Amino acid sequence: MSIKVHIHKTHRQSTDGKEVVKTAGNSVGECLKNLVETYPGMQDVLFEKNGKLRNLIEVYVNHESAYPDELKKAVKDGDEIHLTFMLAGG
């Protein structure tokens, strides 16, 4: 079981500069938990203090939005997760 997680460039300081991190899990939530275990700095990047995914974080699985209930979204071997965030500038 291998899931690739694509890290936004703004967040790569928390993944030792890595753009893609291989992780494992049966859901987005499990994969992100695994990601945070390897790169603890990603905890604050992705989650509120109460464990809720931050409002500005967007999760895509195989280039499709995982919203709503992103963390419960099932994933399988070979899937790719993109983590990005809403932009507000103009």
Next chain:
Amino acid sequence: MAILTANELERYDRQIMMGEIGQKGQEKLKNARAFIAGAGGLGSPISIYLAAAGVGTIRIVDQDRVDLSNLNRQVLHWNDDIGETKADSALAKLADLNPTINVEASCETITDKNISHLVADLDLIVDAMDNLPTRYLLNKAALDMNIPFFHGAVRGFEGRAMTIIPGKTACLRCMYKGPIPEEKFPVIGVAPAVIGSIQATEVIKYIIGAGDLLENRMLVYDGLTMNFTEFKIKKNPNCDHCSYST
């Protein structure tokens, strides 16, 4: 349908040559009425290219005055415009660029009180804002009026665009999780140049009825890697803005 003058036929000759546009398409552009929300980084290329293409009526609204720190990206405004309202500066440039179109510029804040008045009688709304709350106001207004909404946003070297067609596509609110903190966002002028040009392209395609719009597709641009990535966005059946329209 307004008939093109000899001057307009010459002005738009290179695009009338295009099979997708032709004289009929140019007449559609002449009859189109666009609302551009913001005359900043995105609003500059959007308004310049829509004016140059001959969109017949452009209403552009911005609450700010031109500041020195705007000039790295807001190419509608020049050094001599510092201190002027962006609305006045935009009006002068756009009217000079294309005197055959009707440009209306207004210096005011877009609110839930005036939004329906500001977009009244117009065919489409283009997002050139610098904050999410006003974007959601525009999104809702477009849905309520059953007119398309052309979303764009930028940060740094990055940007994104999506086209919202009421009753047909996902809207900007379909992925809403709650408010996000406001920030003074970093940006290099070429990022809104790319995204604003994409938004203007979408508007022109919509008006002339050509090509495939960014419907249910968020196009994400990364200027550092020079990659465009597309993400599918699903219409949210529980969206508090668009769930009533199917």
